Amino acid sequence: xxxxxxxxxxxxxxxxxxxxxxxxxxxxxxxxxxxxxxxxxxxxxxxxxxxxxxxxxxxxxxxxxxxxxxxxxxxxxxxxxxxxxxxxxxxxxxxxxxxxxxxxxxxxxxxxxxxxxxxxxxxxxxxxxxxxxxxxxxxxxxxxxxxxxxxxxxxxxxxxxx
Ligand code: FES
Ligand code: FES
Numbered sequence: 259x260x261x262x263x264x265x266x267x268x269x270x271x272x273x274x275x276x277x278x279x280x281x282x283x284x285x286x287x288x289x290x291x292x293x294x295x296x297x298x299x300x301x302x303x304x305x306x307x308x309x310x311x312x313x314x315x316x317x318x319x320x321x322x323x324x325x326x327x328x329x330x331x332x333x334x335x336x337x338x339x340x341x342x343x344x345x346x347x348x349x350x351x352x353x354x355x356x357x358x359x360x361x362x363x364x365x366x367x368x369x370x371x372x373x374x375x376x377x378x379x380x381x382x383x384x385x386x387x388x389x390x391x392x393x394x395x396x397x398x399x400x401x402x403x404x405x406x407x408x409x410x411x412x413x414x415x416x417x418x419x420x
Contacts, residue, residue, distance in 0.1 A: 259278045259279050259280065260278075260279075261276045261277060261278055262276070262277060262278075262279065262325060263275070263276050263277075264277055264324060264325060264327075264328040264329075265328060265329055266327065266328070266329075266330065266331075266332055267330070267331040267332065268287075268291055268293070268332050268334070268337070269293075269332070269333055269334060269336055269337030270337065273291065275290050275291075275324070277290075277324040277325060279323070279325055280323065281323065281324045281325070282319065282320055282321075282322065282323065282324065283310070283319040283320075283322040283323065283324045283326075283327055283332070284296060284298060284301075284308045284319035284320045284322075285298075285324075286324045287310065287319060287332070287334060291334075293334045293335075293336050295334055295335035295336050295364045296308055296309075296310055296319060296334050296335060296364060296365075297361055297362075297364055297365060298320065299320075299361070299362075299365075299393075300320070301320050302320070303318050303320060303321045304391075304393070305362070305365070305392070305393045306318070306362070306365040306366070306369060306389075306391045306392030306393060307361060307362055307364070307365040307392075307393075308320040308365065309364070309365040309368040309369050309392070310332055310333060310334050310335075310368060311332070311333040311368060311371070311372060312327055312330055312331070312332055313330050313331050314331075314333075314372075314375070315372070316368055316369050316372035318391075333368075334364075334368075335364035335367060335368060338367065338368075338371060345367070345371060345414075346409050346412055346414035347367050347370050347371050347374065347405075347406070347409045347414055348367055349409070350405040350406070350408045350409035350412070350414070351363065351366075351367060351402070351405045353405070353408065354401050354402075354404045354405035354408055355401050356397060356401040356402045356404070356405040357397075358396035358397055359395070359396050361395075362392060362393060362394040362395070362396075365392050366389065366392050366394065366402055369388060369389055369391070369392050370385075370388075370389065370402075370405075370406045370409070372388075373385065373388040373389075373406065374406070374409060374410055374414050374415040375415065377415070378410060378413070378414075378415020379410050379415065380406070380407075380410060382403055382407060385403050385406045385407060386399070386403060389402065389403075389406070
């Protein structure tokens with residue numbers, strides 16, 4: 259299939275990439291942008307490991323065609339930290355040992371960041387509901403939920419920069 263050039267803003271930088279009509283955003287991010295923090299878990303929208311923000315909304319990049327996001331702003335896990343400072347959600351995951359093997363962590367953090375952007379003080383139930391599409395084989399989720407609630411308590415809501 260004939261490639262097409264699309265324009266993306268990736269973590270604040272303007273990018274021009276050549277993609278085939280059937281290229282998934284996930285593969286473009288990992289293989290062309292070399293941002294491998296975004297994980298290829300299931301590839302069918304069931305694990306949450308590939309979550310990125312598209313124009314501020316959390317999306318599963320394994321279900322998005324790259325051509326469909328021409329002209330839009332993508333933020334990946336690599337784009338959350340600024341000026342060598344981790345995002346407060348990332349800090350909270352470290353402080354609360356919410357990371358074990360780490361495979362689910364980028365997706366968990368991108369979803370958690372999106373939750374706090376729209377709801378800065380979620381309840382435990384709201385955190386669990388929002389993250390229910392993100393699967394973790396290691397932690398049992400308790401430490402992850404605790405980390406998100408701690409980030410909220412520290413006033414981490416609405417701090418993401420696009
Ligand atoms: S890789 Fe996208 S949801 Fe699993
Ligand atoms: S920390 Fe291993 S899958 Fe979540």
